[in-house]
Amino acid sequence: MKFIVSLLLAIHLLSAQIVVVTNKNSQLNLLQKEIVQYLYLAKTDKVESLKVKPILSDDKNLHGEFCNTILSKSESEYNSYWARLVFTGRKPIEKRLEWNEVVKKLQELNTIAYIDKKDLREEWKIIYEEN
Amino acid sequence: MKIKCLFYKIGIFLLTTTSVYSSEFDIKTFGTIGGVYNDNHNYIYRKDIFQKDGSSGNLSFKTDTLIGLQTSLTISEKFSLLLQGIVNNDYNDEVKPKIDWGYLKYDSGENIIFKVGRIRTPYYKNSDNLNVGYSNLMIRESVEVYGQVPFSSYNGIEAIYSNIIDRYFYTLQANYGKEELTVPIHSLNQKATVEVDDLYALNLTFGTTALQARFTYLNADITASSLSLEQLFGGLRAFGLGDLADRYEFKDTASEYMGIGLFLDYNNIIFSTECGHRKIPSFFANVHGYYATLGYSFDEFIPFITYAKSKMDVVTYKANTGVAALDALLQAQNLAQSSKTVGAKYYINENFDIKFQYEHVIPKGDYGSYHLSSGQKPQELNAFSFALDFIF
Numbered sequence: 001m002k003f004i005v006s007l008l009l010a011i012h013l014l015s016a017q018i019v020v021v022t023n024k025n026s027q028l029n030l031l032q033k034e035i036v037q038y039l040y041l042a043k044t045d046k047v048e049s050l051k052v053k054p055i056l057s058d059d060k061n062l063h064g065e066f067c068n069t070i071l072s073k074s075e076s077e078y079n080s081y082w083a084r085l086v087f088t089g090r091k092p093i094e095k096r097l098e099w100n101e102v103v104k105k106l107q108e109l110n111t112i113a114y115i116d117k118k119d120l121r122e123e124w125k126i127i128y129e130e131n
Numbered sequence: 132m133k134i135k136c137l138f139y140k141i142g143i144f145l146l147t148t149t150s151v152y153s154s155e156f157d158i159k160t161f162g163t164i165g166g167v168y169n170d171n172h173n174y175i176y177r178k179d180i181f182q183k184d185g186s187s188g189n190l191s192f193k194t195d196t197l198i199g200l201q202t203s204l205t206i207s208e209k210f211s212l213l214l215q216g217i218v219n220n221d222y223n224d225e226v227k228p229k230i231d232w233g234y235l236k237y238d239s240g241e242n243i244i245f246k247v248g249r250i251r252t253p254y255y256k257n258s259d260n261l262n263v264g265y266s267n268l269m270i271r272e273s274v275e276v277y278g279q280v281p282f283s284s285y286n287g288i289e290a291i292y293s294n295i296i297d298r299y300f301y302t303l304q305a306n307y308g309k310e311e312l313t314v315p316i317h318s319l320n321q322k323a324t325v326e327v328d329d330l331y332a333l334n335l336t337f338g339t340t341a342l343q344a345r346f347t348y349l350n351a352d353i354t355a356s357s358l359s360l361e362q363l364f365g366g367l368r369a370f371g372l373g374d375l376a377d378r379y380e381f382k383d384t385a386s387e388y389m390g391i392g393l394f395l396d397y398n399n400i401i402f403s404t405e406c407g408h409r410k411i412p413s414f415f416a417n418v419h420g421y422y423a424t425l426g427y428s429f430d431e432f433i434p435f436i437t438y439a440k441s442k443m444d445v446v447t448y449k450a451n452t453g454v455a456a457l458d459a460l461l462q463a464q465n466l467a468q469s470s471k472t473v474g475a476k477y478y479i480n481e482n483f484d485i486k487f488q489y490e491h492v493i494p495k496g497d498y499g500s501y502h503l504s505s506g507q508k509p510q511e512l513n514a515f516s517f518a519l520d521f522i523f
Contacts, residue, residue: 010299032298034298034299034340035295035298035340037340038295038300038340041340043293043295043302043400044242044293044294044295044300045242046241047243047295051240059282063245071340072340072396072398073396074399074428074429074430074431076428076430076478077396077428078476079478080265080266080267080484081266082261083161083260083266083522084259084260084266085159085265086159086201086214086522087159087161087201087263087266087522088251088259088260088263089201089203089213089215089232089234089236090257099277108402116508127364
C-alpha cells in the first residue's frame with residue numbers, strides 16, 4: 001500500500017504544472033480554458049482584437065500533458081488534428097520548437113506557449129493555469 | 132503488374148514534382164497504402180462511383196492506395212498560394228495524377244479568409260481532408276453519406292468567417308462557383324458529362340472542443356449529357372412522351388444537398404454522426420442517408436464501430452415506365468444499402484498510422500448499393516481492409 005501511495009506521489013511530483021504564458025508586455029490577459037483550446041486548435045487566431053500566435057514545445061512529456069490536460073485530447077489525436085489543419089490548407093501551427101526557440105519566440109508580443117511552471121521567467125506572465 | 136505500374140507512376144510523379152522544389156516553397160506529402168478483400172464475386176467493392184475497379188473476391192490495392200503532394204507558397208503575410216495533387220486509380224482503371232484543389236488565399240487577419248481557384252466543396256465534416264488518411268479515423272468514410280454527391284471540388288470562390296462568442300466558436304463558409312466533370316454510369320458502361328452551374332453553398336459549424344454541430348446547404352443547376360441520354364430523351368419527345376422526358380431529363384435541374392452533423396470528443400469517447408439528403412429531381416434520383424460512429428481513444432489505439440444506411444426517396448429498381456431504356460437508366464441509380472463496420476486505428480508515430488476494418492454491406496434491391504453489382508445473388512458483402520497512412 002505504502003509503495004502505491006509513494007508511486008502516486010512520485011508521479012504527481014514528476015508531472016509538470018502546466019501554465020500558458022506570453023510576453024509580460026502583451027495586452028493579453030487571463031484566458032478561459034476554451035479560448036486556449038480554440039487558439040491551439042486554430043478555430044481562431046484572435047482574442048479581443050489581438051492576433052495571437054500559439055507555439056508548440058518539442059518536450060515530449062510537456063506536450064503530451066498539454067494535449068491531455070488543456071486540449072482534452074491524446075497526443076496522437078492532436079497529431080491527427082494537426083495533419084488535418086496542414087493538409088486542408090489552413091494556416092498550421094508551427095512544428096514543435098526546442099526550449100531555446102520557445103524562449104526566443106516569446107520575445108514577440110502575443111505569442112503564447114505552454115511551459116512547466118517551474119521554468120517561468122520574469123519577462124513572461126501567466127495567462128492560463130490549470131487548477 | 133498493375134500494382135507495379137501504380138508504384139512506378141507514383142515514383143515518377145514524386146520525382147518530377149519535387150524537382151521544382153526551392154526554398155520558397157513548402158512541400159508536404161501524404162498517402163495511403165491500402166488493401167481490401169471483398170468475399171462476394173457478384174460485386175466490385177469500390178470507394179465511390181468514380182472507381183471502375185476494386186475488390187471482387189480478390190485482394191485489391193486500387194481502392195484506397197494513393198499518394199498526394201501539397202505545395203504552398205507564402206507571398207506575403209496575407210496572400211498565399213496552395214496546391215494539392217494526388218495520384219490514384221481513376222474511373223478508367225488507370226493510375227493518373229490529378230490536381231485535387233489549388234487556390235489563392237487571402238487571410239485578412241480579421242477572422243475572414245477568401246479563396247479563389249479550385250476549392251473543395253464543403254458537404255461533409257471531412258470533405259477537405261478525404262484523401263489524407265492519417266487525419267481520419269476510418270479507412271474510408273461511410274459511402275452512404277459521403278458518396279451522395281458526385282463531385283468534390285469546384286472552380287470559384289469561398290469566404291470563411293470564424294469567431295468566438297463567449298465560450299463557443301463558430302465558422303461560417305460561403306461558396307460560389309461552377310464545375311464540369313465526367314461521371315461514369317458503370318452498370319450501363321456509359322459516361323455522362325456533368326455541368327454544374329450557379330453552385331452556391333453555406334456551411335455553419337459551431338460548438339465547443341468537446342461538442343460540435345454543423346449544417347450544410349448546397350444548391351446548383353446541374354445538367355448531365357451524353358449521346359445516349361440525348362437519344363433517349365429526344366426519342367421520348369419524338370414519340371409523344373414529353374411528360375416522361377420532362378420528369379426524368381437531367382437538364383438545368385435545380386439540385387440541392389442538405390446535411391447536418393453532430394460530433395462529440397469527450398473523456399476519450401468519440402462519437403460522430405452525419406445525415407445527408409440529395410435532391411436532384413431527374414433520373415439521377417433523390418437519396419438520403421446517415422452514419423453513426425462510436426469510438427474510444429486508448430491514446431495511440433482507437434477501436435470504433437459504425438452503422439450506416441442509405442435509401443432512395445423513391446425506389447428506382449422497380450421502375451416501370453413502359454420504356455425499357457429509361458427503366459434501365461433508372462434502375463442503375465439505386466444506391467440503397469446499409470453497412471456495419473468494426474475497426475481500429477493505431478498511431479505508430481507522428482508520421483505513420485495503421486488501420487484495420489471489417490465491413491458488412493447489405494445492398495437493398497436489384498442493382499443496389501454503391502458497389503458495382505452483377506445483378507446476381509447473394510447480395511451481401513464482407514469487406515476486410517487494412518491501410519498504412521503516412522504524412523511528411
